[in-house]
Amino acid sequence: MRAATTASMAARRLAAARLMSTIPEGANINEIRQQLLRTALQLVPEYSFTDKTISEAAKLHEYPSTLRGLAPNGARDVIEVLFEDGIEHIRQAHAELLAVSGEKKPGMTKVVTHLSRARLEYMIPYIRQWPDAVQLLAHPTNLPFALHHLHKLVDEMWHLAGDKSFDTNYYSKRALLAGVYTSTELFMTKDQSPGFEQTWEFLNARFRDTAKVGKAASDVKTTLEWGANNLKGILMSRGIRF
Amino acid sequence: MLPTLAATARGLAARPWTAAATVSATRAAVTCSHRAFSTDYADVAILGSGVAGAALACALAQAPELAAHKIALIDSADLTRRYSPATDDHWSNRVVSLTPRSVQFLQDLGVWDAIPSTRQHPYEHMKVWDACSNGRADFSAETVSSPAIAYMIEVPYLQSALLEVLSAQHADRITVHSNATVATPLARDDSGDTDAYPLLDLGSEKIAARVLVGSDGANSRVRSDLVRTQFFGRDYGRVGLVATVAIDPTQGNATAWQRFLPTGPLAMLPLSDTHSSLVWTLPPAMAAKAAALPEDQFVALVNAAFFYPPAELAVFLGNELDLDIAEEVEWRDEVYEHGVDLDRVVLPPYVEGVQDGSRAAFPLRLRHSMEYTAHRAVLVGDAAHLIHPLAGQGLNLGLGDVECLSRTFRDAASTGQDLGHAHVLETYARERYPVNAAMLTACDALHHLFGTDAAPVAWIRSFGLNRFNQLDLVKRTVMRATMGEVSML
Numbered sequence: 001m002r003a004a005t006t007a008s009m010a011a012r013r014l015a016a017a018r019l020m021s022t023i024p025e026g027a028n029i030n031e032i033r034q035q036l037l038r039t040a041l042q043l044v045p046e047y048s049f050t051d052k053t054i055s056e057a058a059k060l061h062e063y064p065s066t067l068r069g070l071a072p073n074g075a076r077d078v079i080e081v082l083f084e085d086g087i088e089h090i091r092q093a094h095a096e097l098l099a100v101s102g103e104k105k106p107g108m109t110k111v112v113t114h115l116s117r118a119r120l121e122y123m124i125p126y127i128r129q130w131p132d133a134v135q136l137l138a139h140p141t142n143l144p145f146a147l148h149h150l151h152k153l154v155d156e157m158w159h160l161a162g163d164k165s166f167d168t169n170y171y172s173k174r175a176l177l178a179g180v181y182t183s184t185e186l187f188m189t190k191d192q193s194p195g196f197e198q199t200w201e202f203l204n205a206r207f208r209d210t211a212k213v214g215k216a217a218s219d220v221k222t223t224l225e226w227g228a229n230n231l232k233g234i235l236m237s238r239g240i241r242f
Numbered sequence: 243m244l245p246t247l248a249a250t251a252r253g254l255a256a257r258p259w260t261a262a263a264t265v266s267a268t269r270a271a272v273t274c275s276h277r278a279f280s281t282d283y284a285d286v287a288i289l290g291s292g293v294a295g296a297a298l299a300c301a302l303a304q305a306p307e308l309a310a311h312k313i314a315l316i317d318s319a320d321l322t323r324r325y326s327p328a329t330d331d332h333w334s335n336r337v338v339s340l341t342p343r344s345v346q347f348l349q350d351l352g353v354w355d356a357i358p359s360t361r362q363h364p365y366e367h368m369k370v371w372d373a374c375s376n377g378r379a380d381f382s383a384e385t386v387s388s389p390a391i392a393y394m395i396e397v398p399y400l401q402s403a404l405l406e407v408l409s410a411q412h413a414d415r416i417t418v419h420s421n422a423t424v425a426t427p428l429a430r431d432d433s434g435d436t437d438a439y440p441l442l443d444l445g446s447e448k449i450a451a452r453v454l455v456g457s458d459g460a461n462s463r464v465r466s467d468l469v470r471t472q473f474f475g476r477d478y479g480r481v482g483l484v485a486t487v488a489i490d491p492t493q494g495n496a497t498a499w500q501r502f503l504p505t506g507p508l509a510m511l512p513l514s515d516t517h518s519s520l521v522w523t524l525p526p527a528m529a530a531k532a533a534a535l536p537e538d539q540f541v542a543l544v545n546a547a548f549f550y551p552p553a554e555l556a557v558f559l560g561n562e563l564d565l566d567i568a569e570e571v572e573w574r575d576e577v578y579e580h581g582v583d584l585d586r587v588v589l590p591p592y593v594e595g596v597q598d599g600s601r602a603a604f605p606l607r608l609r610h611s612m613e614y615t616a617h618r619a620v621l622v623g624d625a626a627h628l629i630h631p632l633a634g635q636g637l638n639l640g641l642g643d644v645e646c647l648s649r650t651f652r653d654a655a656s657t658g659q660d661l662g663h664a665h666v667l668e669t670y671a672r673e674r675y676p677v678n679a680a681m682l683t684a685c686d687a688l689h690h691l692f693g694t695d696a697a698p699v700a701w702i703r704s705f706g707l708n709r710f711n712q713l714d715l716v717k718r719t720v721m722r723a724t725m726g727e728v729s730m731l
Contacts, residue, residue, distance in 0.1 A: 219690075222476050226608075226686070229474045230679040233612050237675035239668060 033070045036061065037081045040071075041126075048129040049075040049136060076142060079133050083149040086122050087156055093118035094160045111161035113207055116181055117200065119153065120188060124196070130189050154178045172220035180206040281431075284314040284417070285661060286651070287442060287451030289424065290458030291317035293397065294623030294640040296404035298455060300351040301648035303412035307655040314417045314449055316442060321405055321420035325398035330360070333486045335600040336397040337519045339498070339511060339634035343726030344641045345393055348400075352411070356403040357395065364390030365512050367497040369588065370707075372692065373552050374504060377704030379711040386721050391498070392634065394513050419444060428454075428467040430617070439662075440468055440618055453662035454619045455647070460609070462625035469616040475609035475628070478689065480506050482631055483522040483529045486600035487544065489591040491516045499590040500632070502692035503552050507632045510548070510590045518591070520544065521631055523606060523689075528559040533601045535567065540601070542571040544593045550574070606630055608686050610679065614671040618662035622647055627678050633685045633724060639678055642726065646674050 027035070039057035047053040051074045055065035071077035097106060097114050106114070123130065137146040154177040163173060184206060188199040235242075286302060288295045299315045302308050315321075327333065340348070348354040354362075368391055371378035383391045408416055425443035431450050432438065440454035456464025465473065487510075489495065495512040506523025513519050522544075524532065532543060546567075547555055554574070558567050609628040614621050623640030647670050654666040691703050710716060 223690075226475065226683070229472070229612065230610060230683065233610065234676050234679060236613055237668065237671040 029070070032067075034081075036063075036067065036070055037078055040078045041081055041085075044078065044126050044129050049078060049133040051075060053078060075133070075136055076145065079137070080145075080149070082126065083153070086119055087152065089122045090115045090119050090153075090156065091160070108158075108161040108163065109207070112157055112177065113203070115157045115160060116177075116184070116203060116207075119157075119181070120184060120196075120199065120203070123185065123188065127188050130185070134186070134189075150178055150182070154181065169221060171224055175220055176210050180210060281441070281448040281450050282314075283312065283439075284449050284451045285311040286453055286455065287314045287316065287440070287449055288455045288457055289316050289442065289464055290456065290462075290625070291315055291319070291321055291401075291405070291418075292457060292459060292623065293400055293404065293637060294644050295455070295457030296401060296408060297348070297351060297353075297641060298457060298622065298644045298648060299416050300353065300404060300407055300412065301644060302651060303408065303415040304351070305648065305652045305655075307652045309415075311655065311661070312417070313415060314419060314451070315408070316419040316422050316424065316444070316449070318421065318423045321418055322409075324402040324406065325396075326402075327361075327396075327399075331514075331516065333513050333517055333519070333597065333600075334396040334398050335484045335486050335519070335597075335602055337394055337484075337511065337513065338397050338400070338637045339392040339394055340641075341392050341638045341724070341726040342388055342390065344638045347641055347645050351404075351407065353400075353403050353407050356407060357399055360514070361396060361399050363394040363495075363513050365392060365394065365496050365498050366390055368500070369497060370500045370502070372502045372704055372707060374502075375704030377707035379707050379717070381717065381721055385714065385718050386725070386727075388725065391721070391725065394511050394519065397637070419449075424463070426463055426467065428463050430468070437662075438617060440464075451662075452618065452660060453667070456619060456621045456625045457623050457644075459624045460628055462621065464619055465611060465621055465625050468619040469611070469613060469621060471616070472612040473609050474612060475607060476686075478506075478523075478606040478608065478630065479525065480523045480606045481526050481529045481603040482606050483520070483524055483532055483601065483603045485520040485522075485540075485544075485602075486513070486597040487518055487520055487541070487593045488516060488595040488597070489518050489593055493591045495591060497590075499548070501548055503547070503555065504693060505552075505556075506689075507692065508547050509632070511634075517597075518593075522547070523630075523632065524559070524603075526603075526605075527561070529603045531559055531561075533603060537596050539567040540596055541593050542568040544596075546571045546574070548590050549578070608682060610682055614675060615664070615667035617664070618667075620647065620667050620670060626674075627682060629682050630685050630689050632689060633681075635681055635685060635724070638726060639681060642677070643670075643674055646670055 024031075036054065036057055039060060040053045043053045043056055043060075047056055051068060053075065054068040054071050054077075058065050058067040068074075073080075093115055094111065097111065126133075136142060151174065154174045157177060158173055163170070165173065180203070184199060184203045187202045188196060191199045191202075193199075232242075286308075288299055291299070295315065295317070299313065302311075302313050325334070345354060366383040366389075368381040369378070370381070381391060383389060408418065422444045425445070429441055430438040431441045436450055439450040439452060442449040442451065442454070454464060454468065456462050456469070458464055465471070495515050495518065498509065498511050500507050500509040505525060505528065508523070509521045511519045511521070522529070522532070532540065535543065543555075543558055546558065558565060558570070607628055608630060611621055611626045614626050622643040624636070626643065627639060629636045629639065650666060650670045650673075651661050654661055654663075654669075659666055710720075
């Protein structure tokens with residue numbers, strides 16, 4: 001028993017040593033929370049997206065495991081940190097792309113494909129545990145959260161690519177990219193090929209589909225317009241004019 | 243204006259100056275002024291005597307509340323001509339599938355019984371299946387305790403029956419203007435004597451109507467000139483190829499069949515024990531090729547189209563090879579016979595021939611008018627909406643419009659309202675717009691769902707279709723909605 005305890009304590013000390021940073025003295029509650037969640041994110045490969053991850057993260061910082069109460073939504077808060085970091089990551093990737101291209105500014109498609117790939121590469125350390133996160137996000141109470149962050153992601157990508165559309169194209173572009181990105185991410189969770197090369201092929205194939213079918217974008221657009229026009233017609237038939 | 247003033251002046255000069263005298267003089271002047279114009283007045287003018295327009299005329303003619311209303315029916319065609327088929331076995335290629343609710347409406351108009359039963363064909367079963375997967379759904383009329391799912395009828399026969407009832411029973415109530423071409427663009431009366439009544443210039447006479455009903459079809463002038471609103475929607479890039487085919491009479495013919503191919507659905511609808519109507523949604527090039535085929539090749543193609551994988555049909559209908567389709571089908575059938583248990587697989591009756599001259603194609607599109615009404619003008623039928631034929635709903639929606647409009651007019655007349663008033667017309671639009679929008683959207687969604695051969699979509703829709711087939715309650719509700727018994731909303 002003592003040997004086991006010593007062994008686990010040693011393992012914990014080793015893990016603590018591997019921590020990217022510690023919580024400084026006199027930190028306020030928000031900083032503690034942020035750091036706790038970041039540590040939890042690092043522990044995801046070991047404990048996956050569960051409440052245990054946060055407890056273990058607290059223990060690593062030598063706090064009691066009840067500190068996981070700082071994350072009332074449990075694993076969802078860890079996922080939120082992942083999403084926010086993901087946005088930062090693609091902003092950096094965009095800056096790097098601009099630096100590399102120099103004079104010649106890259107086209108919208110090139111930027112979007114590059115950023116999608118960057119965001120997926122960011123997922124690599126967590127991809128084997130990602131199905132647990134997907135299961136969590138698919139829960140009805142978490143759907144608004146999931147959709148909000150998916151929208152943020154595709155919106156950021158299109159914005160960085162320089163999209164200036166102000167009509168239904170705005171929605172159809174984001175809808176298409178959301179479809180491409182989500183399907184590739186799901187494919188990636190099962191991809192065992194070296195360097196995830198099958199995932200990159202899958203991503204390129206999805207982009208080719210949407211490019212070939214500029215018609216797909218116009219199909220989404222016409223469907224949205226059909227729905228909007230019918231809604232307008234129903235309102236007008238009830239005397240609400242605009 | 244001048245005749246009015248002159249008449250009033252004469253009236254005043256002729257009589258001693260009293261209040262009563264002035265009133266009667268003015269009344270005389272007003273009567274004079276009406277006679278001074280060469281315009282006829284109608285309370286309701288129906289422009290377009292297709293099925294919708296003629297049915298509306300019948301419905302209004304038999305309404306006791308509208309007994310004192312002047313109703314005019316105007317069409318540029320000869321409304322005295324009646325359709326009669328060349329032989330008992332000859333069928334028009336313009337056929338329609340009437341829901342029980344539409345049939346009930348036509349019965350109330352006294353029109354349904356005017357059609358001989360040999361030219362009405364009910365069907366009790368419908369089988370729908372997917373070419374790209376094993377999804378299928380079977381519908382049966384007894385699930386909803388109905389004698390039939392729908393009734394097949396020729397459109398010209400229905401039109402003729404409506405006109406016959408109009409001329410035989412309602413000649414005193416409806417003024418029929420046959421062979422009447424209306425001057426376009428349509429306009430409203432701007433003389434100031436009326437509340438901007440829509441004005442129809444028939445050359446020899448003019449008709450000013452308190453309300454103008456636009457039942458003038460897809461290219462409605464009432465919509466484009468008077469309602470002036472968006473007719474939004476999409477073009478499918480497909481045409482509907484219709485044909486009348488002779489089938490193997492030994493199997494009985496009380497089932498409607500529809501196979502969803504990625505290019506579009508192929509439907510066979512029973513017209514009698516020996517003949518059926520084909521409606522095939524195809525890209526224009528393929529439809530042109532199919533329509534031009536010799537009879538034996540076309541027959542082989544149709545039989546193949548209900549059974550072969552879509553890839554083989556694409557070869558038959560493509561441009562790369564010049565194939566003798568009948569030969570190709572013959573040797574393929576020999577191969578398939580070995581692999582397929584012909585006793586267990588369910589297929590439509592074998593097509594044996596196609597009626598001469600019955601092959602025709604019309605472009606398919608989806609359209610909905612943004613507004614159904616404008617000042618003293620209202621749209622019904624195809625003037626208001628166009629739909630994909632895959633669910634056989636177009637004419638049924640039109641009859642639903644007509645039933646609602648006639649009911650609205652009757653209610654308004656029974657409370658002494660002006661039929662052309664915006665409040666009356668809005669009652670109709672408020673009721674019909676969402677119902678039509680729902681049906682149009684549903685058929686459009688179905689077409690898109692089945693319009694692809696992408697594996698994930700095919701799998702999902704096959705799963706969905708098979709699951710739907712198992713859920714009796716859901717199936718019953720959907721059937722009742724498409725049969726018009728419940729609203730889809």
